[in-house]
Amino acid sequence: MSFLTAFFYDRVMAKTEAACLRQWRRELLAQVNGEVLEIGAGTGANITLYSERVSRLTLTEPDRHMRRQLEEKIANHDPQRLGVSEGNAENIVAEDESFDYVVTSLVCCSVNDLDASLREVKRVLKPGGGLVFLEHVAAPEGTSRRRWQNRINPIWKIFMGNCHLNRETENAIIEQGFEITRIERESMCNAPPIVRPTIRGIAIKPRPPR
Numbered sequence: 001m002s003f004l005t006a007f008f009y010d011r012v013m014a015k016t017e018a019a020c021l022r023q024w025r026r027e028l029l030a031q032v033n034g035e036v037l038e039i040g041a042g043t044g045a046n047i048t049l050y051s052e053r054v055s056r057l058t059l060t061e062p063d064r065h066m067r068r069q070l071e072e073k074i075a076n077h078d079p080q081r082l083g084v085s086e087g088n089a090e091n092i093v094a095e096d097e098s099f100d101y102v103v104t105s106l107v108c109c110s111v112n113d114l115d116a117s118l119r120e121v122k123r124v125l126k127p128g129g130g131l132v133f134l135e136h137v138a139a140p141e142g143t144s145r146r147r148w149q150n151r152i153n154p155i156w157k158i159f160m161g162n163c164h165l166n167r168e169t170e171n172a173i174i175e176q177g178f179e180i181t182r183i184e185r186e187s188m189c190n191a192p193p194i195v196r197p198t199i200r201g202i203a204i205k206p207r208p209p210r
């Protein structure tokens with residue numbers, strides 16, 4: 001991501017955040033507790049929305065320009081409870097089964113390899129732990145919006161930090177063996193039509209059979 005994209009990120013997102021994203025983030029994150037990993041935390045849009053029931057929050061952000069803003073935002077937080085690292089989703093630097101929840105918001109569109117990232121999420125989640133997701137996704141196959149997403153995607157991802165418009169993230173989550181226990185599909189308000197379709201919810205890593 002370029003310096004400029006990172007610099008203007010919060011300002012570009014402000015109207016969409018106010019119109020719906022902030023509320024969606026708040027509702028989702030209210031359910032999160034224990035040891036939590038947030039991947040691709042960006043400029044830290046979620047950090048004030050975690051409750052006291054989160055015992056430790058680890059934020060990863062591979063982009064140095066975004067990470068600088070993130071580090072500035074967390075400067076006054078307790079370092080025992082909140083840490084930042086550089087890692088990317090395809091190669092999470094953490095022990096197997098070490099988190100109760102992993103959070104991704106507007107990240108699955110941008111990772112290089114979505115399947116590898118979700119495999120890593122599953123590896124680091126405890127059995128019964130949850131992937132909390134809020135993602136913009138592909139419109140249904142055969143729709144005019146999907147055709148526009150497919151057409152614009154090659155250019156869009158070059159200028160928008162590898163953001164893909166047409167990822168079938170819900171299918172990818174299911175294919176990695178998660179059980180989606182809550183999902184909402186809504187249109188992102190105050191956003192360009194090609195990024196409006198979203199999914200948000202929780203996918204559980206199944207416990208092994210006894």
Ligand SMILES: C[S@@+](CC[C@H](N)C(=O)[O-])C[C@H]1O[C@@H](n2cnc3c(N)ncnc32)[C@H](O)[C@@H]1O
Nearest residue numbers: 040041042045063066088089105106110111112
């Ligand atoms: C659209 S921003 C979303 C930021 C933040 N999560 C939010 O909700 O506002 C996408 C973020 O994903 C990060 N990202 C891109 N590729 C990544 C990867 N392979 N692993 C982890 N994060 C990645 C980017 O650096 C960027 O901060």
